[in-house]
Amino acid sequence: MNQSKINNFLFKNITSIRGVGVKMKKLLKRKKIEKISDLLLNIPRGFTDRTNIKTLDKLQIGKITTIKVKVIKYNFPRIRNLPNKVICEDSKGRIDIIFFNSREGYVRKILPINSFVVISGKINFFNKKYQITNPPYIVPYEKENYVNKIIPKYSLTEGLTEKNYRKLIDSVLNSIQELNEWHNNEVLKEIGNVGWLESINEIHSSKNSDIDSKFYKRLAYDEILSNLLVLSEVRKRVRKIKKKSKTFDNLYLKKILNNFNFTLTMNQNKIIKEITNDLKSDHKMFRLLQGDVGSGKTIIAFIAAANVVRSSFQVALMAPTEILAKQHYTLAKKIFKKTDVILDLVTGKTDPKIKKNIYQHLKEGKINFVIGTHSLFQKNIHFRNLGLVIIDEQHKFGVKQRIELSNKGGKDCDILLMSATPIPRTLMLAVYGDMDVSRLIEKPLNRREIITISKPEEKINEILIYIKKKIKEKNQIFWVCPLIEESKKLDYSAAISKYKDLSKVFPKRTGLIHGSLDKNEKDEVLTRFLKKEIDVLISTTVIEVGIDFPNANVIIIENSNKFGLSQLHQLRGRVGRGEKQGTCILLYKKNLSENAKKRIRILKSSNDGFFIAEEDMKLRGFGDILGYQQSGIKDFRLADPIHHENLFKIAEKNLKVIEADKENFLKYEFLLKLFDKADIINEINLD
Numbered sequence: 001m002n003q004s005k006i007n008n009f010l011f012k013n014i015t016s017i018r019g020v021g022v023k024m025k026k027l028l029k030r031k032k033i034e035k036i037s038d039l040l041l042n043i044p045r046g047f048t049d050r051t052n053i054k055t056l057d058k059l060q061i062g063k064i065t066t067i068k069v070k071v072i073k074y075n076f077p078r079i080r081n082l083p084n085k086v087i088c089e090d091s092k093g094r095i096d097i098i099f100f101n102s103r104e105g106y107v108r109k110i111l112p113i114n115s116f117v118v119i120s121g122k123i124n125f126f127n128k129k130y131q132i133t134n135p136p137y138i139v140p141y142e143k144e145n146y147v148n149k150i151i152p153k154y155s156l157t158e159g160l161t162e163k164n165y166r167k168l169i170d171s172v173l174n175s176i177q178e179l180n181e182w183h184n185n186e187v188l189k190e191i192g193n194v195g196w197l198e199s200i201n202e203i204h205s206s207k208n209s210d211i212d213s214k215f216y217k218r219l220a221y222d223e224i225l226s227n228l229l230v231l232s233e234v235r236k237r238v239r240k241i242k243k244k245s246k247t248f249d250n251l252y253l254k255k256i257l258n259n260f261n262f263t264l265t266m267n268q269n270k271i272i273k274e275i276t277n278d279l280k281s282d283h284k285m286f287r288l289l290q291g292d293v294g295s296g297k298t299i300i301a302f303i304a305a306a307n308v309v310r311s312s313f314q315v316a317l318m319a320p321t322e323i324l325a326k327q328h329y330t331l332a333k334k335i336f337k338k339t340d341v342i343l344d345l346v347t348g349k350t351d352p353k354i355k356k357n358i359y360q361h362l363k364e365g366k367i368n369f370v371i372g373t374h375s376l377f378q379k380n381i382h383f384r385n386l387g388l389v390i391i392d393e394q395h396k397f398g399v400k401q402r403i404e405l406s407n408k409g410g411k412d413c414d415i416l417l418m419s420a421t422p423i424p425r426t427l428m429l430a431v432y433g434d435m436d437v438s439r440l441i442e443k444p445l446n447r448r449e450i451i452t453i454s455k456p457e458e459k460i461n462e463i464l465i466y467i468k469k470k471i472k473e474k475n476q477i478f479w480v481c482p483l484i485e486e487s488k489k490l491d492y493s494a495a496i497s498k499y500k501d502l503s504k505v506f507p508k509r510t511g512l513i514h515g516s517l518d519k520n521e522k523d524e525v526l527t528r529f530l531k532k533e534i535d536v537l538i539s540t541t542v543i544e545v546g547i548d549f550p551n552a553n554v555i556i557i558e559n560s561n562k563f564g565l566s567q568l569h570q571l572r573g574r575v576g577r578g579e580k581q582g583t584c585i586l587l588y589k590k591n592l593s594e595n596a597k598k599r600i601r602i603l604k605s606s607n608d609g610f611f612i613a614e615e616d617m618k619l620r621g622f623g624d625i626l627g628y629q630q631s632g633i634k635d636f637r638l639a640d641p642i643h644h645e646n647l648f649k650i651a652e653k654n655l656k657v658i659e660a661d662k663e664n665f666l667k668y669e670f671l672l673k674l675f676d677k678a679d680i681i682n683e684i685n686l687d
């Protein structure tokens with residue numbers, strides 16, 4: 001096969017392999033295997049050594065053994081549920097081969113009487129006889145080589161045997177003998193100097209191809225690069241979209257800033273400048289504003305919004321929850337009074353009549369800044385001239401959603417995403433390579449570091465005395481209940497019983513919020529907390545991101561060792577958002593693991609979300625880090641940011657070279673198709 005034939009072949013549906021029918025297709029789909037190349041990327045979970053060949057007098061119970069025997073006699077019981085039995089022998093002894101759930105015809109076919117066969121499986125001893133039950137491998141003598149080796153184990157699904165799967169893999173590998181290299185020599189050297197095909201072959205046949213081997217790394221590198229390439233291409237194409245530029249009015253900005261009782265930090269000012277430049281340019285903005293909890297992102301977004309409105313465009317801001325949308329709305333009303341910003345709020349709860357009215361006004365351009373929940377993005381909402389979309393705290397946005405968002409806004413619409421989920425450096429490009437990124441690192445000057453304390457649970461009485469005092473000083477308290485194995489039901493009962501206990505200590509001044517409440521019920525409790533009708537809010541981890549509770553200054557986290565670092569940091573960020581001192585108390589049960597101790601130590605030592613994200617990755621691996629789950633990074637099949645940190649760096653460096661050289665993107669087409677990235681790019685609407 002030549003190169004283009006190989007490409008065509010690998011990206012065909014698996015049904016084009018001989019012997020793969022509808023049934024097999026369904027089974028394979030369960031393992032996310034649809035095109036032929038997917039077979040190759042489903043890499044072995046381990047290997048079984050079947051080179052241990054023994055005569056029947058040397059068998060050891062429990063050992064995986066390969067035997068060479070002659071089929072002597074069948075024993076097919078007439079009683080249902082009893083297994084079929086085949087007696088085999090070699091010059092040294094006899095053995096029973098046992099088949100559960102098998103048909104007689106099948107057994108006769110694979111073990112014809114008087115034939116010589118090679119059988120591999122685990123040796124058992126039953127009724128004073130050796131036996132192998134449902135052996136995974138039975139082949140005729142001539143095919144000994146197929147079994148007598150180290151054999152890969154795959155994660156498969158019921159109905160799909162290892163033997164069948166191996167046949168598929170072998171047939172695919174046999175069809176491709178050679179593949180053109182797409183990396184240049186320099187890069188190749190850096191990643192171990194092995195070709196893709198060689199690596200794929202090794203991965204499927206050699207025990208020495210684990211996650212740190214050069215073969216594995218080569219494949220992982222390709223995956224990382226494909227990811228960076230596609231994001232970079234999205235970015236380039238979005239940037240090429242021409243838009244009407246927005247103007248910028250300094251006097252107007254001053255007027256708005258006068259409504260604040262604080263001055264912006266240098267970092268905030270710098271980012272406002274970056275955004276302003278984007279808005280002023282005739283290229284579409286596609287920017288992420290990433291900043292730790294409480295770093296002051298909202299103000300930045302509002303200033304951007306004001307400029308866009310001033311340029312006669314409309315702005316839409318979408319928040320993840322009703323209450324956050326309302327909070328943004330209230331703040332905006334305060335900030336934009338006596339300006340020409342005309343505001344409104346649309347949430348799921350807005351009265352349908354009023355909603356209709358708002359929609360009409362949006363269409364006519366009478367409202368120029370609308371704030372809301374995702375109900376803002378319904379099909380029946382039309383804007384007169386939308387110039388900026390701001391998305392706050394939307395963790396579930398992967399690259400596909402971002403493209404969709406950009407398309408929806410139209411070409412004159414700039415996009416600003418805001419997130420409080422810090423991402424470790426290694427992963428930044430792999431997650432957000434399609435966007436420009438502004439990082440808000442500095443916290444407002446008036447902000448004090450949250451004090452973090454850890455206490456064993458036995459000292460809960462001390463805590464109660466402490467919070468009584470805090471309440472007297474007009475502070476409010478969050479009490480986060482233990483997370484019990486991710487089960488909502490158990491979380492719920494733990495929170496309820498804590499609520500009952502604390503209600504006795506703080507009569508009529510406690511509230512409860514947990515995952516089983518619906519949105520309205522949650523909002524009601526949170527609103528009461530905001531209005532200070534409640535002193536202590538008991539909750540599971542559902543306390544919404546982004547909401548400002550200026551008066552909540554103490555957070556108590558029970559069983560804190562059950563939470564990950566990033567999650568603890570996010571929870572801690574619920575307090576200390578005003579000028580008063582915030583305190584976070586981590587309660588723990590005795591006998592903490594080393595890892596849990598480390599987590600607590602890190603939290604006590606730092607309030608820096610970016611630093612904590614790095615540490616979290618080191619401790620737990622990237623799969624668990626808050627916010628990644630939905631970001632698309634978890635889709636990596638091979639690459640692992642901890643094991644392969646260096647590969648991420650090489651890919652980043654190489655990406656720059658590829659971009660600078662204007663090297664043909666097509667060169668990497670194979671790679672993009674391999675990892676299902678090719679289609680993403682075409683989803684961008686260019687006009």
Ligand code: ADP
Nearest residue numbers: 262263264265293294295296297298299444445
């Ligand atoms: P986040 O980045 O988590 O969205 P917010 O924008 O909600 O943070 O800001 C948190 C709090 O800090 C708000 O009460 C806001 O008014 C306040 N704030 C923002 N910028 C400053 C600043 N430069 N100085 C003082 N307080 C500020």
Ligand code: MG
Nearest residue numbers: 297298392546
């Ligand atoms: Mg916010």
